[in-house]
Each structure stands twice: as C-alpha cells, then as structure tokens.
Amino acid sequence: MNILLVLIPLSLILVISAVYAFFWAVDNDQFEDMETPALDILADDDAPMPTRKSEHDR
Amino acid sequence: MRASPCFHCQEPLPLTGALQVSVAGSQHEVCCAGCRAAVEWIHGQGLGDYYRLRSDGAGPGRGVSSDFAVFDRPAVLRYYAGEAVDGVCSITLALDGMRCAACTWLIERALASEAGVLRVKVQALTQRVTLRWRVDEVPLSTLAGRLAALGYTPHLADPTHVLDRIKRERRESLKRLVVAGVGMMQAMMYGVALYAGAFEGMDPTVRDFFRWVSMAVAAPVIFYAGQPFFSGAWREWQARRLGMDTPVALALALAFAASIYESSRGGAEVYFDSLTMFVFFLLLGRFAEQGVRHRAQVSLGVLSSGLPPLARRVEGESTVEVATLELQAGDLIQVAAGCTIPVDGELLDADGEVDEALLTGESRPVDKRLGELLLAGSVAVSRPLRLKVLRTGAATLLSSLARMADDAQSEKPAGLIMAERVARFFIARVLIFTVLVGLVWLWLVPERAFAVALSVLVVSCPCALSLALPTALAAASQGLGRLGVLVVRPAALETLAQIHQIVFDKTGTLTDGRIRITRTALAPGYSTERALAIAATLEREATHPIARAFASDLPLQPASERRQIAGQGVEAVIDGQRYRLGRADFALDGLSESPSRLHGDVHLSVDGRAMAAFTLEDQLRADAVDSLRALRASGCSTVLLSGDSRARVAAVAERLGIADWHADQPPAAKIEVLERLQAAHGPALMVGDGVNDAPVLGRAAVSVAMGQGADLAKAHADLILLGSRLNALPQALHLARRSMAVIRQNIRWAYAYNAIAIPAAALGLVPPWLAAIGMSVSSIVVVWNSMRLLRGRRLKGSAGTAVQNPVVLSLSERG
Numbered sequence: 104m105n106i107l108l109v110l111i112p113l114s115l116i117l118v119i120s121a122v123y124a125f126f127w128a129v130d131n132d133q134f135e136d137m138e139t140p141a142l143d144i145l146a147d148d149d150a151p152m153p154t155r156k157s158e159h160d161r
Numbered sequence: 162m163r164a165s166p167c168f169h170c171q172e173p174l175p176l177t178g179a180l181q182v183s184v185a186g187s188q189h190e191v192c193c194a195g196c197r198a199a200v201e202w203i204h205g206q207g208l209g210d211y212y213r214l215r216s217d218g219a220g221p222g223r224g225v226s227s228d229f230a231v232f233d234r235p236a237v238l239r240y241y242a243g244e245a246v247d248g249v250c251s252i253t254l255a256l257d258g259m260r261c262a263a264c265t266w267l268i269e270r271a272l273a274s275e276a277g278v279l280r281v282k283v284q285a286l287t288q289r290v291t292l293r294w295r296v297d298e299v300p301l302s303t304l305a306g307r308l309a310a311l312g313y314t315p316h317l318a319d320p321t322h323v324l325d326r327i328k329r330e331r332r333e334s335l336k337r338l339v340v341a342g343v344g345m346m347q348a349m350m351y352g353v354a355l356y357a358g359a360f361e362g363m364d365p366t367v368r369d370f371f372r373w374v375s376m377a378v379a380a381p382v383i384f385y386a387g388q389p390f391f392s393g394a395w396r397e398w399q400a401r402r403l404g405m406d407t408p409v410a411l412a413l414a415l416a417f418a419a420s421i422y423e424s425s426r427g428g429a430e431v432y433f434d435s436l437t438m439f440v441f442f443l444l445l446g447r448f449a450e451q452g453v454r455h456r457a458q459v460s461l462g463v464l465s466s467g468l469p470p471l472a473r474r475v476e477g478e479s480t481v482e483v484a485t486l487e488l489q490a491g492d493l494i495q496v497a498a499g500c501t502i503p504v505d506g507e508l509l510d511a512d513g514e515v516d517e518a519l520l521t522g523e524s525r526p527v528d529k530r531l532g533e534l535l536l537a538g539s540v541a542v543s544r545p546l547r548l549k550v551l552r553t554g555a556a557t558l559l560s561s562l563a564r565m566a567d568d569a570q571s572e573k574p575a576g577l578i579m580a581e582r583v584a585r586f587f588i589a590r591v592l593i594f595t596v597l598v599g600l601v602w603l604w605l606v607p608e609r610a611f612a613v614a615l616s617v618l619v620v621s622c623p624c625a626l627s628l629a630l631p632t633a634l635a636a637a638s639q640g641l642g643r644l645g646v647l648v649v650r651p652a653a654l655e656t657l658a659q660i661h662q663i664v665f666d667k668t669g670t671l672t673d674g675r676i677r678i679t680r681t682a683l684a685p686g687y688s689t690e691r692a693l694a695i696a697a698t699l700e701r702e703a704t705h706p707i708a709r710a711f712a713s714d715l716p717l718q719p720a721s722e723r724r725q726i727a728g729q730g731v732e733a734v735i736d737g738q739r740y741r742l743g744r745a746d747f748a749l750d751g752l753s754e755s756p757s758r759l760h761g762d763v764h765l766s767v768d769g770r771a772m773a774a775f776t777l778e779d780q781l782r783a784d785a786v787d788s789l790r791a792l793r794a795s796g797c798s799t800v801l802l803s804g805d806s807r808a809r810v811a812a813v814a815e816r817l818g819i820a821d822w823h824a825d826q827p828p829a830a831k832i833e834v835l836e837r838l839q840a841a842h843g844p845a846l847m848v849g850d851g852v853n854d855a856p857v858l859g860r861a862a863v864s865v866a867m868g869q870g871a872d873l874a875k876a877h878a879d880l881i882l883l884g885s886r887l888n889a890l891p892q893a894l895h896l897a898r899r900s901m902a903v904i905r906q907n908i909r910w911a912y913a914y915n916a917i918a919i920p921a922a923a924l925g926l927v928p929p930w931l932a933a934i935g936m937s938v939s940s941i942v943v944v945w946n947s948m949r950l951l952r953g954r955r956l957k958g959s960a961g962t963a964v965q966n967p968v969v970l971s972l973s974e975r976g
C-alpha cells in the first residue's frame with residue numbers, strides 16, 4: 104500500500120496543475136465565446152481572412 | 162402559398178412585394194430591399210457560408226444608411242473611442258439583433274473586409290463588437306452603416322462598469338464551479354476508498370491518510386468555492402434576516418470542523434465528500450441562474466433603461482442632433498414626445514408632462530411647471546419639451562440610482578430573493594428543529610447526537626425548495642429568449658401562465674406600423690405639397706407610428722408650441738397659424754358634422770378649419786392571423802382595443818376573427834375597458850407598442866411591448882417581443898403554463914422529500930453522507946425538471962406559414 108504515498112500526492116499535483124491551467128484559460132478569454140470558434144472550422148477558406156491580411160499590411 | 166420565410170432575416174415574408182434574390186445559382190425570396198442588399202453583399206464578399214452556419218435568422222437588413230453621422234463627431238469619438246494613436250482608434254459598440262454564433266462569424270468577417278479596419282472582435286456574451294480602425298481611412302459611420310445594413314444596428318455603448326462586472330462575476334463563478342467540481346471528484350474517490358475500507362477493513366494509518374488527503378481537497382472547495390455562502394450568510398446575519406445562505410454556511414462550517422475533529426481523534430465518520438458535493442451542486446444551480454440574469458442585463462431591451470446617446474440641442478431656431486455627452490450644463494435641448502430625457506435639467510416650457518416610472522415606479526405622468534427639475538431617464542409624455550441642462554452623465558440622479566442598483570444586484574441575485582420568501586419560514590423552523598433534535602439525542606444517545614443533528618441540517622437544507630422557483634424561472638426565461646421574447650420581470654411569468662384573455666392594441670402591434678398615405682383630399686385653395694409639408698412639420702417629432710407615414714423630403718417649416726396629445730393628434734403653430742393633425746374630432750374640434758368635412762382617416766386643420774384629409778393604408782403583420790388563431794386555440798379570448806377609427810378597427814377585427822373590439826378609445830378609456838375586463842374575467846395580457854399604450858400596459862396583469870416600440874412602452878412592459886414577432890406570443894404563453902406546472906411539481910417534490918427525509922434523519926436513520934446525497938439528488942431532480950423548459954424552441958411551422966392573400970386595409974372613415 105506504500106505506493107499510495109507516491110500516487111496520491113502525484114494525483115494532487117496533477118489536479119492542482121489542471122486547475123491552474125483552467126484559471127489561466129479563464130483569465131485569457133478562452134471561455135468568453137463558446138460558440139463561434141466551432142463554426143470557424145466549418146467555413147470554407149477560399150476567402151482569405153482579411154483581418155490577418157490587413158494586420159500584415161501594416 | 163408561400164412556405165418559406167425571408168431568406169435573410171427569417172421573418173415571415175410580407176404579403177405583398179416579396180423580392181427575389183438570386184445568388185450562387187439559386188433563387189431565394191427576401192422580405193425587403195434591405196435584406197436583398199444584405200444577401201447580395203454577403204455573397205459578393207464570399208461570406209455565403211453564413212447562411213449554412215447560422216441557426217437563427219439575422220435582424221432585417223436596413224440598407225446602407227447615413228444615420229450614423231453622429232458617430233463621426235469628434236466629441237463622440239473622443240469619449241467613446243479615446244484619443245487616436247497614429248491615426249488608429251478603438252471603440253466598442255453595442256449590437257442589436259445578434260441571435261446566434263454565425264452572427265459573430267459574419268460580423269467579424271464583414272467588418273474585417275472594409276479598408277482601414279485593423280481588428281474586429283465580437284463578444285457574443287455581451288453583444289459588443291470591439292473595432293480598431295484607421296480614422297483617416299474610413300469613418301466610423303461607414304462601418305456602423307455596414308453593420309446596420311447587415312441587420313445589426315450598432316449603438317454607442319457607454320464604457321460602463323456593468324459589463325466589466327458581468328465578465329468578472331462570470332469568470333469568478335466559472336472558477337469556483339470548476340474548483341468545486343474537481344474537488345468533489347477527488348473527494349468522492351477518496352470517499353469510495355474510505356467506505357470500502359469501512360466495510361472490508363482498513364489499516365487505521367491508511368484510513369487517516371485518506372482522511373487528511375480528503376481534507377486537503379475539501380478545504381479549497383469550502384473556503385474558495387464556498388466563499389459566497391459564507392459572505393452571504395454574513396450579510397444575512399448583518400441584516401438580521403434568515404436566508405438560504407445561513408443554513409448552508411452553518412452546515413458547511415459545522416461539518417467541516419467536525420470532520421477535522423473526527424480525523425484528528427480517529428473517529429467514526431468524516432463528511433468531506435458530502436461537503437464538496439453539497440458545494441458543487443449549490444454552485445451549479447447558481448451558475449445557471451446567473452447566466453440567465455447576465456444575458457438579460459446585457460440585452461439592449463434592458464439597457465434602454467440607460468440614457469439615450471443622442472440629444473437634440475437647440476441652436477437658434479433649429480435643433481441639431483448631438484451626442485448626449487457633448488451637452489454641458491447650460492445648454493438648451495429639446496426632447497421629443499415619447500423620448501427619454503438624457504440629462505437632469507430645468508423645464509423651460511410653461512408646463513409639461515413626464516413619466517418618471519423608471520425613477521419612482523409611479524406609472525402616472527407627473528405634471529411639471531416652468532423651472533421645475535426634470536430627471537434624466539424620465540420620458541416626455543404628451544409633447545416635446547425644452548429644457549436647460551443642469552447635470553449630465555454620471556452626475557445625474559439616474560446614474561447614481563443605477564450604481565446603487567448595480568451594487569445591490571451584484572450582491573444578491575434577484576431570482577433568489579423571491580425564493581427566499583418561500584424558504585425563510587422553513588429555515589427558521591429547521592434550525593430550531595435541528596437544535597431540539599440534537600438536544601434530545603444528547604440526552605438519549607450522546608455519542609450520536611452530532612451526526613444526527615448534522616443529518617437533519619443537511620437533509621433539510623431547503624435547496625430543493627429554494628431552487629424550485631428560480632431554476633424554473635431561469636430556464637423559462639432562457640427558453641423564451643430563444644423564442645425571441647425578452648423577460649424583463651421574471652415574476653410576470655407566474656401571472657402569464659394564468660392569462661386567459663389577451664388585449665391587443667392595433668397599430669404597430671397587429672399591423673406592422675408601416676403606414677402609407679394613399680390619398681389626399683384637399684379643401685379648396687390648398688395644394689398637396691403644402692398640406693404634406695405642414696403635416697411633415699407637425700409630425701416631425703411625434704412618435705406615433707402614423708408619424709412615419711408623413712416623413713418626407715419636403716422642406717420643413719419652423720414651428721412652435723408643439724404638443725402631442727396621446728391618442729388624439731399633434732398640434733403646432735406655424736407662421737402664426739395653429740395647425741392640428743389627428744383624429745377628426747381633435748383636428749376639427751366640434752366641426753365633425755359640418756359639410757366641409759373631408760373624406761379621410763387623418764385630418765389636418767388650420768385654426769379649426771379643415772385643410773386636408775389623408776387616407777392611410779395599414780398592413781397586418783404577416784403572422785397576425787396565425788398567432789391569433791393559435792392564441793384562441795390555447796383557450797384565450799382576444800380583445801382589440803384601439804384609438805383608431807371604427808371602420809378601420811372593425812376591418813382588422815373581422816380579418817383576424819376578433820369578436821370583441823373597441824374603437825375610438827383614448828388612453829383613459831382603454832384603461833377603463835381593461836380594468837372592466839380584468840374584473841370580469843381575471844388577469845389580462847396587454848400587447849402594445851406606442852407611447853399612448855404605456856399607461857394601459859402599466860395596468861395590465863402582464864404587459865408585452867413590441868421590440869420596435871417606444872421606450873416608454875418598453876419601460877412599462879414585463880416582456881418584450883424582440884423581433885416584433887407576434888407568433889412568439891402563443892408559444893410564450895404555452896411555455897409559461899408549462900413552467901408553472903414545473904414549478905408546482907418542483908415544490909410538491911421538495912415538500913414530499915422533506916416530509917420523508919426530515920423525520921427519518923431526526924430518528925437517526927440517515928447518516929450524514931446519505932443526507933448529503935439525498936439533498937443533492939432532490940436538488941438535481943428539481944434542476945433537471947426545470948431544464949425541460951429549455952426545450953422551448955421556435956416552432957418551425959408557425960414562422961413559415963404565411964397567409965395566402967394580401968390583407969391591405971384601405972378604408973375611409975365611413976367605411
């Protein structure tokens with residue numbers, strides 16, 4: 104049973120890093136819009152994304 | 162028979178004059194030129210995917226208009242967009258008409274394709290778009306016009322702290338929810354090991370190890386995720402008021418302390434797993450409710466309680482439209498009848514009537530005299546008002562009230578307050594009962610007393626009871642939102658469910674409010690141009706839907722002593738002569754039987770003599786017939802209450818199958834009729850859109866305003882039909898009835914659960930872990946039951962079935 108002494112602290116570290124990653128994501132606007140990004144992938148790309156282009160032009 | 166709605170906006174097609182648009186090799190029907198332009202533009206830009214991706218219609222396209230010139234004023238830009246850096250500005254605009262995720266997609270691409278735009282970011286949650294653009298390359302008004310042309314009307318959004326607060330709240334509760342959820346999963350796993358150990362035998366050292374690990378996982382759940390309950394309980398304690406947070410915080414603190422004590426002395430039972438589960442499910446319920454509340458707060462219907470961004474400044478003889486923030490103390494401004502006063506100011510007219518409902522809740526208009534204080538947020542009722550600006554922006558009384566309300570709201574979710582009324586008497590009794598049970602057990606079996614008392618406290622936590630109402634209301638509000646109905650006052654849903662009679666105003670409600678002049682009858686000696694120019698001048702600042710019929714390009718004349726009398730007409734003095742435009746008995750004042758009377762619906766008189774009469778054409782909303790049929794099918798009687806003339810009202814009533822109609826009703830008479838109806842047949846629902854409907858809306862048990870209606874009407878409404886789609890009404894009614902049924906089920910369930918669980922716990926039959934599960938399950942049942950209401954999608958059929966033949970009402974006064 105001594106393996107528990109390693110595995111459980113290890114699981115706690117994993118949990119803490121997962122929560123930390125989630126906090127980071129929330130603070131960096133990753134949860135602001137839950138719907139549009141899913142659509143982006145469905146759109147055909149023949150029309151180039153003008154946003155990037157004009158940013159590049161500068 | 163047309164089966165499909167408008168290709169672009171999904172509104173029912175008009176009965177006449179639907180347009181064809183041909184894109185990508187296929188033909189589609191659209192409702193108006195604006196939508197056609199939008200479809201063609203979207204395809205021209207290679208953004209046709211929008212129609213494939215979206216799940217709901219767009220707002221109707223409005224054609225590229227130049228109404229946004231005020232957006233380019235330097236003062237406006239400086240205030241809303243900040244100083245330009247290297248010619249680049251950034252601004253956040255509020256958008257009207259965003260209905261689904263594809264809107265975000267379309268807006269971002271549409272604006273990004275404009276020259277001079279550097280960055281576009283749409284925030285779907287708050288319905289805002291943030292733009293960075295080069296000021297010298299493209300004026301903001303062009304971009305705003307582009308948005309409007311696509312059907313998303315932009316509004317200047319005050320950089321208000323409400324949105325920041327919403328964003329912050331949402332982030333905080335997301336974090337809390339996830340901490341509680343992850344903590345719960347961990348604690349449950351250790352809990353399973355502990356229970357297994359309890360049955361199978363477990364080494365005490367291993368058991369204690371698991372207990373301390375559980376504690377380590379539960380601590381952040383209690384103290385971080387559960388923090389709102391402790392601060393809530395503290396507030397309740399300070400206010401000497403028992404709320405739902407008190408027993409929750411008490412149970413959390415007691416159980417956590419007891420578990421630590423038990424762990425340290427190697428006792429029989431710890432409750433860390435139950436605690437985390439308790440916190441998680443409570444937070445889940447709150448998170449769902451908060452989401453609904455936030456959506457209602459950001460939607461424009463509710464934000465219209467703010468001040469209008471534009472005002473009319475009096476400069477010499479004329480008025481100029483300026484941004485409200487350009488106004489300074491001492492400026493003279495004019496506020497049109499039916500519009501919201503943007504500043505605190507001093508009345509310059511001899512007298513005037515304002516509606517201060519937003520500020521005082523008093524629904525009757527208040528008389529103001531020369532020099533009296535008019536408050537920002539009140540509405541000019543009967544006539545345009547001139548006032549001298551005293552305080553603007555954040556200095557106004559409304560702004561300080563709004564700040565107070567904001568603060569109060571951020572502390573207490575509105576929906577919970579109502580639920581607490583239900584739960585409060587329950588909580589006090591449960592606390593007393595818990596102490597009694599604890600004392601009895603202490604006397605009989607002291608070593609079990611704490612566990613039993615804790616079980617009673619946890620099992621009886623009035624969560625199910627307090628969730629019964631808010632979750633159902635929240636789910637119903639959200640379901641209604643999907644139907645295009647904005648719920649302003651959630652409590653109204655309860656009344657909505659009991660409605661069996663519906664009172665309609667005609668103009669702008671059953672008819673689409675687009676009125677055209679079809680014929681002009683003239684008294685000898687006047688020309689049509691002259692009559693139309695006078696009429697246009699008179700109606701320029703009026704807000705009645707009829708006013709729009711008179712808007713024209715003819716030169717307007719300076720006018721003074723403007724007055725708008727709700728339900729009667731308008732009058733003003735032009736070139737020293739008093740003109741009146743409106744109902745025959747108003748315009749012709751006693752001359753109604755005179756032979757000089759002209760043939761028409763709206764009469765124009767000069768100094769009491771007839772000058773012209775206009776025949777108006779009024780079109781039924783395409784979905785009016787179906788909606789009324791659906792309402793009658795659901796057991797509602799329909800009543801038509803209109804200020805319009807007999808013949809026109811009768812024609813509409815006949816076409817819609819309304820047996821009970823009242824024509825020629827001024828607002829006061831409408832109230833009388835409504836109250837008679839309510840006294841005779843119980844609560845009534847009133848649908849209206851105009852300024853003159855506001856008092857009646859205030860009296861109806863449930864009031865519904867059309868989304869395109871006047872601010873004043875919306876301020877008095879419980880529900881707002883956002884797309885002005887009438888067919889949402891029968892569905893809303895149905896949903897409200899279902900939600901009341903769900904609430905009844907929820908409450909019955911909660912009582913039944915408590916009736917069984919509390920005695921069982923008091924007798925010591927329920928260990929605390931089972932109590933926590935029981936509590937959670939009872940809450941989940943309630944939440945799940947309420948969630949069924951979310952399936953209130955728009956019925957495809959009713960939006961699509963248009964009426965076959967045109968219903969154009971072109972009637973004269975004498976029918």
